[in-house]
Amino acid sequence: MGDEAKAKEFLDKAEKKAKSASSGLGKLFGGGSSKLEDAADEFTKAGNLYKMAKKWDQAGAAFQRAAECYIKSSKHDSAQAYISASQCFKKGNVSSAVTCLKAAIEYYTDEGRFAIAANHQKELAEMYEAEGDLDQACQCYQTAADFYEGESSSVSSQQCLLKIAQISAQLERFERAIEIYEKVAAGSLDNNLKQFGVKEYFLRAILCYLANDDLVGGERALQRYKDMQASFSSSRECRLLEDIIAACRKNNVEEFTDAIGEFNSVTQLDAWKTAVLLKVKQTLTKEESVQ
Incomplete structure (x- = not known):
């Protein structure tokens, strides 16, 4: 007998036990709870x-039914079953995966197990992001960041905040992205392990200033960042920013493009920076056409 046929047999037995447990006779003579546990098994x-x-869909549905049966006897087992269901549904039925994962998260938050809840909240954010629901993704990343922060997991909290900044820039919510990059940078300055990433956050923040058509704000931020971290002034990131700010000040698209090309020849720009720089370039070409 194949796995599917065996699974169907277990499924039929489980449904009979679950139905019996919830029937009038089951409630009258007791044993309903133990029958539900047997059904869940x-x-x-x-x-x-x-x-x-x-x-995967059948597996997810079976685990979801197990979770529903466990709920009265063991909320912990129910949460575990919901997670198993979500993992299966993720391979096709994302909507059901989200529903099951939310049910598990609710249990962990009710129990005060925020570190575990944070991990699953982050997973939920990743699902929304993969589906293109970026607003929901940001909300879930923020909740995960808050949970991690409450559990003193600052590194994990920052990772979630940086995802929000990345997505915010994609949605052209540049002020929110700047706020996060500056916050994470400031929180990393006094940590030897995190200092290396500060120049990246400064770079991203100023690119957001420029993409938001705030050249003055970008110039002021650049000077402020130099004061915050002495080593930033001699970095390639800082030189790139100085060059593109100068090009923007002169509204010179050629100089802007040359500065980016020089930087990219040594350190390849990722897709996010390329997209934001393209937005900055569009503001320059728009001004050129007006002139």
Whole structure:
């Protein structure tokens, strides 16, 4: 007998036990709770067999039913089953994956287990991001960041905040992105392990100033960043910013392009910076056409 056929047998037995537990006789003569636990065990066995057969939706549905049966006897087991369901649904039915993961997160937050809740909240954010729902992704990353911060996991909290900044810039919410990059940079200056990343945050923040058509703000921020970190002044990132700010001040697209090309020849620009720089260039070409 194949895995699917075995899974179907377990599924049928589980549904009968669950129905019996919730029936009038089950409630009258007791034993409803233990029958639900037995049903949950059968649903779990069915879910594992469906996983082996790579039938992800069926596996997710079986684990979800197990979670529903466990809820009265063991909320912990219920949460674990919801997570198993979510992992299976992620491979196809993302909407159901989100629903199951939210149910598990609710349990962990109710129990005060915020470190675990944060991990799953971050996973939820990643699902929304992959589906293109960037507003929901930002909200979930923010919740995860708050949970991590409450558990003194500052590195994980910063990672989530940086994701919000990245997405905010994609959505052209440049002021929010600047706020985060400056906050993370300031919080990294006194940490030897984090200092290396500060120049990257400064670079990204000023690119956001320029993309937001705030040249004066970008110039002031650059001077402020030099004062905050002495080594930043001699970095390639700082030189790039000085060059493109000068090009923007003169509204010189050629100098702007040359500065970027020189930097890119040594340190390849990632997709995010390329997109933001393109936005900056568009503000220059727009001014050129007006003139």
